[in-house]
Amino acid sequence: MSGTQGKDISDALEMASEWLGMNAADCIENDIDLPKPSDINSLSLVEHNPFKDDKDIELKFDTKKSFVSMVCVDVNKYLGKIKNQ
8 A cells, every 4th residue: 555664664664554553544434445455475566656657756765675564553543533633
């Protein structure tokens, strides 16, 4: 669905968990079906580039330093917070 970056791996994973929590909570609160989870082995940084159709944005990343990872999130932490911001 998306990618994150951070000052280090821990920061990037924390940002990914927060992004997931906010988006999952938004789907739940707005009665939108949650997307089906992807098989982690089928994910590709190149093929899942969210900007591949946007000619104004060129996604650059170092393939030797980039990776796909699973993150976990406590969605309850985000429920109700989105509407209050």
